[in-house]
Amino acid sequence: MPTTETSRKIPLLPLRGALVFPGMVLHLDVGRDKSVQAIERVMEDDQYILLASQIDLEVEAPTINDLYRTGTLAYIKQMLKMPNGTTRILVEGLQRAVINDITASDRYYEVLIEPLSAEQSHQAEVTALKRTVLDHFEHYAKASSKISEETTQSIRAIDEPGHFADTIASHLPLKVERKQDILEAISIEGRLQKLLDILSNEKEVLDLEQKIGERVKKSMERTQKEYYLREQMKAIQNELGDQEGKGSEVETLRAQIEEANMPENVAEKAHKELARYERVPTASAESSVIRTYLDWLVALPWHEETIDQLDLENAERVLNEDHYGLEKVKERVLEHLAVQQLTQSLSGQILCLTGPPGVGKTSLAKSVARSLGREFVRISLGGVRDEAEIRGHRRTYVGALPGKIIQGINKAGVRNPVFLLDEVDKMAMDFRGDPSSALLEVLDPEQNSQFGDHYIEETYDLSDVMFITTANNVSAIPAPLLDRMEAITIAGYTEIEKKAIASNYLLPKQLERHGLSKTNLQIKEDALVKVIRYYTREAGVRNLERELAAICRKAAKTIVTGEKKKVIVTLKTLEDMLGKPRMRYGQVEEKDQIGTATGLAYTTAGGDTLSIEVSIYGGKGELTLTGHLGDVMKESARAAFSYIRSSADTLGIDERFHENTDIHIHVPEGATPKDGPSAGITIAIALISALTGRVVKKEVGMTGEITLRGRVLLIGGVKEKSMSAHRAGLTTILLPKENAKDLEDIPESIRNDISIHLVSHLDEVIQYALGGRRDESE
Template sequence: MVKEIDEIEIGQELPLLVLRGLVVFPHMVMPLLVGRDKSIEALEEAMVEDRLILLAAQKDETIEEPELDEIYDIGTVAQVKQLVKLPDGTIKILVEGIKRAKISEYIQEEPYFKVGLEQVEGEEEKDQELEALMRSLISQFEEYVKLNKKLPPETMMTVVNVEDPGRLVDIMVSHMSLKVTQEQEILKAISYKERLEELYKLLNKEIEVLKAEEKISSRVRSQVEKRQKEYYLKEQLKAIKKELGDDNDISNEIDEYREKIEETELPEEVEEKALKEVDRLDKMPPMANEGVVIRNYLDCILDLPWNDKSEDRLVLDEAEDILERDHYGLEDVKDRILEYLAVRKLTSEMKSPILCLVGPPGVGKTSLGKSIAEAIGREFVRLSLGGVKDEAEIRGHRRTYVGSRPGRIINAIRDAGTNNPLFLLDEVDKISSDFRGDPASALLEVLDPEQNDEFADHYLELPFDLSDVIFVTTANVSHTIPRPLLDRMEVIRIPGYTEEEKVKIAERHLLSKQIENHGLDEEQINVSTNAIKSVIRNYTREAGVRNLERKLANICRKVAKEVVKGKETLSRVTVQNVDKYLGIEKFSYGEANEKPQVGVATGLAWTKTGGDILKIEVSVVPGKGKLLLTGKLGDVMKESAQAALSYARSKVKEFNLEEEFHEKYDIHVHVPKGAIPKDGPSAGITIAMAIISALSKEKVNEKIAMTGEITLRGRVLPVGGIKSKVLAAHRAGVEKIILCEENKKNLEDVPKNIKKDLEFKLVEHMDEVIATALLKEE
């Protein structure tokens, strides 16, 4: 006769089976897999007796062989119902829990745990509070079963008719998925009320978790259903298009755009805008015209270097070597660049200055920008602004226009591949404006370091940060640059090269470059220094070296022709035969007069191509007191002539002039080379000197040149371009130069070897000029 589970007599001593990660409750039937040696020994001992064994959990399930203090002291007495030995040596058993029991002592530890027991089952009588707790617990458990999809609804049938509170708790726990520590808390609760309350708390927590899981699951399910629906509809659309013969499927293209946007680390605002445009493209018919516009827009966004920067190479010695290697002279410009690099090395917070290189054509402004970029280690971008009239060239066209595109600023940034290149804005003085807007005003936002961190291109409609870009601008003259634009720039003037500097540049850079470009070597051509000087003086007239390079290229072409024909193995170019390669001389610099003359004075002038001497002739002829001016003089020189004549009239007695000469004679002032426009405030004292010489019939010293403006009272005013004028005077054979006293500081720019060959007379009044230059007859 099989005994009921509650009728089994439990002895005072039982073998112990330690469970790992598991708690068995009374009335729970559970299969176990036994593999540890001590556990197998304990199981065999139980099978010999009455199949009873104590099941207790270990505190840390990762421990292979737990010590006594690592085993919970409350466990469950169970009966082994079935036992099967497996081929790998483990034993599979089926046990049924009978009663709680507490380990009172450990009788033995080897070869298995044997313990003394103390029964701890609760025996209190049912009352109203206990009944209320049971009903609340059953209600909670019913909600738990409804929410837990893993439990079948029939689970409630196992607890509805249970009247024993202890058994009710044990059965409910057997259906729940709890942690070992939570189950152990319920197992060690002796009082029925304590068990019911503990389980009630756990059920509340589990129900909250299940509700949260259900909410998340419902949300995910709705999203999945939406995606499945979209996928299904898209597949249907594909099938319909295929049936209609429309094979222009853009789904792959849409996916590629989304992947690129995810892979490219775009700013949040840019990424949001790009994804929005992709969604618009996805909803459009494949052949829609606007689709092309959106594709171009997306390609533009993805091609821009939003986060790609080039690191500055701030090594002053290397930068100085690069600047010296590429350019001869230009010391002021080089010093300013090195100062900028030094400040960048000390602090990265300083806003980048906008350097404006102002100088005549061919002095190396553009190539200087390239050298700066190489010295700093940044990409170089050049943008020519000459003739730009449309504001959209800078800011871009809005996408509503046909053929819209980004502005040239954004395009250049895209081509550079980094968002902090060195940007050379060439010919900034040649910007103009018309009905399409003012590009100079648009450039204000580009160049202003306080605004350009959010430069708004009309095509992009997104802010782009230009604050790390180094802007360098170039111009031939500064007075045509719009004033607001000029105000944001630091102007560095490059006046042009002296003859000696041009010779050095030709020998160091230009000649070797042209020899290489024309396939020659140093053994096939030899150009003397004097020949280079002859080319500079007689075949070019410029402040820079662009035409000089062209003339050297002409020589190299002629030599290449001779080499191919096999006529000469080494071509020597000298002063005597330079005309053989370049033809007749095209220019002749002015030379000082060979002898003193009446009414002829030598002035000094500055032009865009450098300095030159200016011979001013004055002739006094019978007439009615008219002042005749010829030689294509500008307004400034005409006014200088009027001032000079008024000064001469005020000095009639001092210079023994005829008192009424201004009524009896016409004074004709002529500046030779009449086809060439001449203007500027440099010829005042020269014209006055020529007029006084012509009226007094006294000669002017032919070895003296002069420059300066004159007032009505004879005061001499300072002028500019002193360096170029002095070089021209030296080249023309002048021995003495008359300058305004205030121009003394400008003589520091003149090379020392030139200054030592000349004598300088610094004056403050026209009387001193006359006393110095006029040769009075004894």
Template sequence: MSKQLRKMPLLPLRGILVFPYMIIHLDVGREKSIGALEEAMVHDRQIILASQRDAQTDKPLPEDIFSIGTVAEIKQLLKLPGGTIRVLVEGLHRAEIVRYAELDPFYMAEIREYDGAEPKTPEVEALTRTAVSQFEQWVKLSKKIPPETLVSVVMVEEPGRLTDLIASHLALKIEDKQVLLDAVDVKERLERLCDILGREMEILELEKKINVRVRKQMEKTQKEYYLREQLKAIQKELGDKDDRMAEADEYRQRMKEQELPKEVAEKVTKEIERLEKMPPMVAESAVIRTYLDWLLALPWTKETTDRLDISIAEKILDEDHYGLEKVKERILEYLSIRKLTEKMKGPILCLVGPPGVGKTSLARSIARAMERKFVRVSLGGVRDEAEVRGHRRTYVGALPGRVIQGMRTAGSKNPVFLLDEIDKMSSDFRGDPSAALLEVLDPEQNNTFSDHYVEVPFDLSRVLWVVTANVMHNIPKPLLDRMETITIAGYTEEEKVQIALRYLIPKQVRDHGLTEKQIVFSEGTIQKVIRDYTREAGVRNLERNIANLCRKAARQIVQEKRTTVKITAQNLHTFLGAPKHRHNKAERNLQVGVATGLAWTEVGGDVLAVEVSTMKGKGKLTLTGQLGGVMQESAQAGFSYIRSRAEELGIEPGFYEKTDIHIHLPEGAIPKDGPSAGITMATAIASALTGRPVRNDIAMTGEITLRGRVLPVGGIKEKVLAAHRVGIKKIVMPKENKRDMDEIPVNVKRSLEFVLVEHMDEVLGAALADQ
């Protein structure tokens, strides 16, 4: 029966529906819902619960909420961490939302309540018995409700309450439950419940039929399985076989799950059969197990899909590395060809350069750009051929070589495989590992690479090989012949500054827990660190010094409560101490017998002063400054040339009999070698003997012959940058080195004058000043 309208706070429910007589916990977190709870607690602890039409709606409007709900009494209220409230409610009776009196700060609804009292008629009694009978059958079929619950439900005598209790135990959709809740009339409610129960029974009967059909189909398999298990148990009791049968079955299952090549599958099957036949407690069974594990773990057919988007690859390479244009260009060419054809074999790139120029990290970037797996194997100190090709299985503790181990780690047959420090390999009585690498890196052979342990040929032709080395002359020639060599000479000072600003400083600032506002570097500061505190071709020491500055700044920020630490070229020494290196400066004044040469070192170019002094004596030539054999020969050749041209140069003809000549290169603790200082030493000798000073704004490099020809030398880019750094204006260099000028940065090239020479006479004409 209905009553008069009554105002009551409304709590919308998501994905749940509460029937009368139902006791349930609800977690309430929405602001409006919490407001409705608080309002109910202030008054009579009663609230109306109505379900949302869509559980995903976070802020339901009145039209999103069903109009029939349940008036409930709040039994218990508990506030949880995070602002959520857990409330225990008990459903009392149905109610209809007639209209919404208030919408904010929570929903206040005017409701019409229904007490559910209905007279018992024969029809209602019949429907009640039908519902109870169907519910009992449903419980037996579904087996989701314990028998005690069934007894407690059946004991209820009131038809309306019985209907609601049964409905609350059924796993129905919200829409179906709402249909039962909407039925205010008990008779109508019972009819709807019987319909729903009948439908659920049909579904359960259908499920039962499907299960019977599946069970029949599985009977044969199950029968065979049980017979096998009985056979195993009998054999175990007789001591014939043990758990090896199960182990062999497991290996067979693993083999079925993989697409193994025919040759490999035959080998695996053969080894599994050997394992089955082997008597218990035989040591070789462990060897077979390890071998099978390796064979089944290798990526025989698994491949990753290459990302062949050239623009994305170029962007990633530029993000990770500054400069290194040749390497980037080669990778992009490879990707372009892969986009046109799938048949191309993976290239073998050999990156040669001093430490710290980014060879290893470049290989990682290649893998990231192509979305391939990355594997790194260091070959430094490897002197055993078995490290590359694996040990034979007859040896105790035998394992595959590092190449096969790397392929297992990668999990695909086309990773980017980095062979690091290939120039550090050596050989002894155990074989030559570099010879074993020939098969790995030869595109004509590596599609059937044979590892002594695996014994089955493995295809390495899809691998993109990247090899790194510090120097090229330590790599065996046959191995070098199979690789595409890209030389990374090192970074110029300008490139180092950009690398520091773009990569090193942000990385170190982040690693030391700082922000860009807390520590400020200027470009001049980085230049001073590079010039005075590091001497290297790469950027490792530069990164260490930046990390040192970050540590000092972090201490000042924590200890002295500073908000910002500015590091300038003027206060740099307070952080890093006195400069560790100095660069040779160009001579300020014109001097006789002093010439400026250019030298290449492993840490970049440098300026080299050559001093020559003459004194009375017997024609003795003295060389000092820890010169190598090649440099001493260059000095002898230069001296012989000057002696042969004495008359043309205005030198006394018999000077070599009564004049001692001393050639000295300062910084005698540093070994110096190479032919590059040939023309420099000859110019200094000519200056000392003629008395004509050498121009102080000129520097030179080139090899000299006895006839005075000037031969080309290496390291032009590094030498030119060193000259530019110390203020040289003119550079004398061999004409044949003109091709190397393309590598020199444009801004440096514009500020220098280049004199290209073929003969020593041209050098003397350009370098010697008038008296």
């Protein structure tokens, strides 16, 4: 072919995943119609064709943008039709060429090309590069074992540097992109430099592969050696009759590790510790530490779990069997389970059951576990002040153990129990750490799948555990911890609910516990009501159960001594069994009083009534506060005092009363701490009553925060406070107007017995709470 032409048109053969260098002779299989026709066309002419690689192998009809612009002018030496329909050709690369344009006809592609000649370079530098490339190639050929010695010798015999570089590039297992980069290098010096970089990199890769291979070989040899030595040790022990020695123990532990189905990283850790245990003498303290650790790893349920019974009807039946009332709480639990049934997962918000003692928080969690068919685990956090109680102790001494969480999981025997964290509000903190902060990871659904115990050291997945917490006082729970939980309040029980609980749950349980039955012990309904009213005053039913247990003990003694065969408890016989009534049911005050008002309070034990007394006497205007009051309650008293001073004229009080009158505000039961802003209007009413001589109506209870302008502000615990008012026998309660939305929480039986008035200003409170003067009232 004449190479003096600057440009010419020639048929094109696009190559997919292949590239031909000048000087190469190789076979190509051609299947595309246009490519076959291009070959047939050049075979009829001078047999020259341009070979160019495609950038994208998926393109069937390439344009000039789908081809590399630099290709190889080649000569087709032979063409052969194959039985499978393809055409096989033998081509020889001749010269680099640049594609300037491409045209497509119905038959084949044709390109306008410009042949390229190698640029002249500095001869000495080219020679040095050629020798260096040859050295690297020979090293590569020896290390790779993919290039024969004959090929290396033939390349060594090539004198022309350009042909030398192309030949080496054709024998390297490079991607088309890398080969194209060499093909486009017109300068021989640049071509050799690219090859040197590639060979240097390949040399490093081959050296690394060789090192890895040697390391793997050594590892295999070490494993085989250990196996051989272990078998020898077993044979020696068998000969010595040491069947129960450490060797047998190690084999038992190894089998237990395999059966435990641990995660891969934990199993690897266990085998590593087992190897240490095998080497450490039995008498060593470290031996017992390692053995205890391995026992914990083997005993933990890594994959064992129970299948959930996500049946809402069954769950509702179980909850109703175990608990009376608590409709809203049961509804919330059922909603939680319904979501889990749809998602087939119990990960998500952590439930926190809050309320006074004895309302059934712990037993409700047990019922949830029973309804799901899950194992139940309970740990008490009351008084826990050491972070290691949650996360476990580090394995540095003989007495180290996992934390309460891992211990609870191990006790349950499954990885998905219902886990009750009781009394979460009673944790403490000291120099040993903050256990509430350690619980943050446990109760966070986004983190507890990777819970880390200091003793176990490896992570444990807690995401399938259903955590339920209980607390008496939500405000005592740290804010970050409370943020991970959804608080469900169990306020307490009404008298009607207590009577039903006592009849259907508590009394049958106590009868069975004391060996009695309904045939030899009966408690009349009016006697049961008297027990509730005059012997207990609580939000829950724990004290009520104690009183019923006392009745059962008295009855058991009577029956055993033969005095009676059947005991019937009536109003007349109740005092003989329980003594005189300990509570007063009815009016908090026996008659209307001056300077004494009844407030409604909310404590950790539920709702309660609070009597506030005010005494005035001559003096210099001092204000005294007693009764173990907190700072907030003291501020409420001062705010009420300031409002009365500013409104003295309107209230009918001497405007200079504060100059010659000392005032003493006292809240009885001084040993009991009391705090909160909701006593504001009660203190104000007691002050106004004392200063004006008007009586406070004995049947009225009130709650609300007061401002300096006499406004009555929102308070909390409406349900609990209204229930305490009902227990105390109040017939009227005053609530802030902003609490209207909370009235629906008050049980209907209480709303029917008590008159509820919503107030927004102290003037309205005065209207409902104060009567006339003592002489007028009498």
